[in-house]
Amino acid sequence: MVEWTEQERSIITNIFGNLDYEDVGSKALSRCLIVYPWTQRYFASFGNLYNAEAIKTNPNIAAHGTKVLHGLDRAVKNMDNIKATYAELSVLHSEKLHVDPDNFKLLADCLTIVIAAKLGSAFSPEIQATFQKFLAVVVSALGRQYH
């Protein structure tokens, strides 16, 4: 059972409360596909991913990035129950999408970088620690139903 302090809860709700989901989602996903090109394997039907420019301007990737961020929203709203909240999503990623769960960490790292760029020095070490703790719980929950 994950324990959250009041401070950690407010840090997470604040970060997500002030987020442009479309902007951050598309930036995080496109960064992931550029920095870790093997992740492109899951997006073969999304159109042109030929180079960084193509990835950054691909509307399907942008839309999907937004979708992923909205998925994270569910964890923000259910911080005491992320494992149960994500049980179905975990099954989906395993049985239908066949995503290697190691990839979740890669996207989480890219999201951290995008948030850091956005918040600047306001992204203090303590806030970074809380944000990464949150993402680690999400990543673990998403991988939970794999077998």
Add this chain to the structure above:
Amino acid sequence: MSLTAKDKEVVKAFWTKLAPKADDVGADALSRMLVVYPQTKTYFAHWKDLSPGSAPVKKHGKTIMGGVADAVGKIDDLTAGLLDLSELHAFTLRVDPANFKILSHNILVVLAIVFPNEFTPEVHVALDKFLGALSRALAEKYR
């Protein structure tokens, strides 16, 4: 995943922007590592103050970035260029090489903060590869 000519070009170009702020970047990255990954504090039990921005942290951040600067200069043969540093880490410091990845991640986070516009995905991938190659060179003499 070795460094292409393009990767080296991107790293060297970005380094010229980074060099004047290297000490601050090093201090911030090290501070973050100690806070976000508390297990890394075990290597610094002999320091009086492990808090972000403390004197020993700042000094050591500078030392680390000096090593990174050295590596940029030796980017064409990191393994040979970093042999002495590798021996130091392997036999004297005995830092578990898993921690190289952790420090690298924190360096990248600080770069995103300090250079929000210049730290593009293209620069990110080149630097991630470079820090990975640096880490491998550092681990060369371990066993």
